[in-house]
Amino acid sequence: MSAHTQMEHHTTLGLDHRKLGFWVFLASECVFFMSLIITFIIYSGRPQEGPTHEVLNIPLTAFNTFVLLTSSLSMVLAVDATRRGDKRQMQLWLLATILMGSFFIGVQIFEYRELMHEGLTLTSNLFGMTFYLLTGFHGAHVTFGILWLLVVFIKSFGDTFGPQNDVPVDIMGLYWHFVDLVWVFLFPIVYLIKW
Amino acid sequence: MAKHSATETSKHGAHPNYWLIGIVLAILTVLELTVTSNWFVTTFNLSQALTDFLLLAFAVGKALFVVGYYMHLKFDSRIFTVMFSIGILFALLLSTTFVLLF
Numbered sequence: 354m355s356a357h358t359q360m361e362h363h364t365t366l367g368l369d370h371r372k373l374g375f376w377v378f379l380a381s382e383c384v385f386f387m388s389l390i391i392t393f394i395i396y397s398g399r400p401q402e403g404p405t406h407e408v409l410n411i412p413l414t415a416f417n418t419f420v421l422l423t424s425s426l427s428m429v430l431a432v433d434a435t436r437r438g439d440k441r442q443m444q445l446w447l448l449a450t451i452l453m454g455s456f457f458i459g460v461q462i463f464e465y466r467e468l469m470h471e472g473l474t475l476t477s478n479l480f481g482m483t484f485y486l487l488t489g490f491h492g493a494h495v496t497f498g499i500l501w502l503l504v505v506f507i508k509s510f511g512d513t514f515g516p517q518n519d520v521p522v523d524i525m526g527l528y529w530h531f532v533d534l535v536w537v538f539l540f541p542i543v544y545l546i547k548w
Numbered sequence: 549m550a551k552h553s554a555t556e557t558s559k560h561g562a563h564p565n566y567w568l569i570g571i572v573l574a575i576l577t578v579l580e581l582t583v584t585s586n587w588f589v590t591t592f593n594l595s596q597a598l599t600d601f602l603l604l605a606f607a608v609g610k611a612l613f614v615v616g617y618y619m620h621l622k623f624d625s626r627i628f629t630v631m632f633s634i635g636i637l638f639a640l641l642l643s644t645t646f647v648l649l650f
Contacts, residue, residue: 368625376628380635387639391646415581419574426570429618433566530618537610540577541603545584547596 393483398548424453425533
């Protein structure tokens, strides 16, 4: 990185303003996802025609949940390796996170295909509409996260990240954990509880 | 000028066992699946309301582990916790309003 970019990012609170700003963004994301979740809860439980909760593949989604939780572990290990200055470990865990995130999306696409064969589409009923809206927005967040991880992974081949510049990797980690956090609630709310 | 490190605002001594937390998260997910299984519901004669409550309790438990240890809120500046809590508070307020309206 050039010298002119190496500047302090402190706020008057003594905190890194990028990190503080990102926490504010995550707070706004809580409101966004909660509005989708509550819409799903309100509308999915209403009497409706067509396929609903019974067509969902819970064992497959449970396995996918384990994959996403494990990707959160690999992400935090990547952040930890960055702070220790262990570039090889950082790259290894970043790659593992990318692969697990991609696997999650792959399974979600497979699940969507199966559900559409069962007759559950975006326009089939209120359950279908709210289900695809909620899980689709989460999937879009995971996809964006994978792209971001790829950028971080490619940049890690230079001397960009290390103990003195771990904030970009840390913020990436916060985003990934937040996506995992949302799924922690989506899995029981969408798949396990019958509203 | 040196770049700013995220750990500068954290408690340096704090180094949680991430693997152990991963195992705890996996166990909580297994528990979620167990309480919804037919065997568990019939053996313990659980009501739907109690099962749903347990599922949400497990989810909150998992969320606290992720936010506290993986997102380092437990060790980071309290200001981050306050910022995030405000978002959660607004989200809960919004959901309560939706439930009351619809």
